[in-house]
Amino acid sequence: TQLLEQSPQFLSIQEGENLTVYCNSSSVFSSLQWYRQEPGEGPVLLVTVVTGGEVKKLKRLTFQFGDARKDSSLHITAAQPGDTGLYLCAGRGQAGTALIFGKGTTLSVSS
Amino acid sequence: NAGVTQTPKFQVLKTGQSMTLQCAQDMNHEYMSWYRQDPGMGLRLIHYSVGAGITDQGEVPNGYNVSRSTTEDFPLRLLSAAPSQTSVYFCASSSGAGGGSPLHFGNGTRLTVT
Numbered sequence: 481t482q483l484l485e486q487s488p489q490f491l492s493i494q495e496g497e498n499l500t501v502y503c504n505s506s507s508v509f510s511s512l513q514w515y516r517q518e519p520g521e522g523p524v525l526l527v528t529v530v531t532g533g534e535v536k537k538l539k540r541l542t543f544q545f546g547d548a549r550k551d552s553s554l555h556i557t558a559a560q561p562g563d564t565g566l567y568l569c570a571g572r573g574q575a576g577t578a579l580i581f582g583k584g585t586t587l588s589v590s591s
Numbered sequence: 592n593a594g595v596t597q598t599p600k601f602q603v604l605k606t607g608q609s610m611t612l613q614c615a616q617d618m619n620h621e622y623m624s625w626y627r628q629d630p631g632m633g634l635r636l637i638h639y640s641v642g643a644g645i646t647d648q649g650e651v652p653n654g655y656n657v658s659r660s661t662t663e664d665f666p667l668r669l670l671s672a673a674p675s676q677t678s679v680y681f682c683a684s685s686s687g688a689g690g691g692s693p694l695h696f697g698n699g700t701r702l703t704v705t
Contacts, residue, residue, distance in 0.1 A: 486633075489631075511691045513691070513693065515694075520698065520699075522595070522681050522683070522696025522697055522698050522699055523681075523696050524696070525693040525694065528691035528693060530691050568634065570634075578624070578636050578649055578650075579624075579636070579694060580636070581633045581634040581635075582633055583631060583632060583633035
């Protein structure tokens with residue numbers, strides 16, 4: 481069974497601080513996605529990474545896929561209250577079709 | 592486009608009752624799936640379908656049935672509800688089953704079983 485471990489589970493920071501969320505596994509994934517979920521809504525895709533070592537930037541968010549395609553990180557620079565939400569990583573296995581999710585990181589940014 | 596539409600938004604059942612959670616998508620996506628989300632547990636896959644007439648079990652399929660008679664619809668049936676099925680249920684679809692195909696989620700059905 482492929483598992484994705486996310487850390488930290490909860491993060492409460494002040495506006496302007498930087499943070500990093502980690503997503504780790506002992507399994508290799510063909511691709512890894514990051515989603516953000518707000519209360520009362522479904523998750524929304526932020527980014528997909530497919531190549532080991534790949535780095536993608538989305539404004540103040542930087543996503544990295546590990547060289548061995550077993551882990552990923554999400555770094556937010558100068559966090560804002562609008563970044564508050566649940567961040568989920570999700571991976572597809574080498575041969576599987578199902579998307580496996582981590583347990584999520586709840587981020588709270590206060591002004 | 593409406594995207595993925597789930598109904599109802601809220602539902603309360605008594606133990607032993609049955610019900611169907613509806614899911615419809617208008618994006619002509621072949622792949623559809625059902626997840627449940629519980630506090631501290633993330634999203635867990637219940638059942639999925641790679642096309643009309645084809646379904647398969649996910650991580651937590653017990654107590655749930657699905658069918659896929661059309662590309663657009665993927666209903667989830669609870670035959671005899673149990674308190675352990677109290678959760679928020681999300682339906683999702685994507686254009687493909689592999690690679691980097693993103694999932695498009697509905698806004699969820701919050702189910703309480705008493």
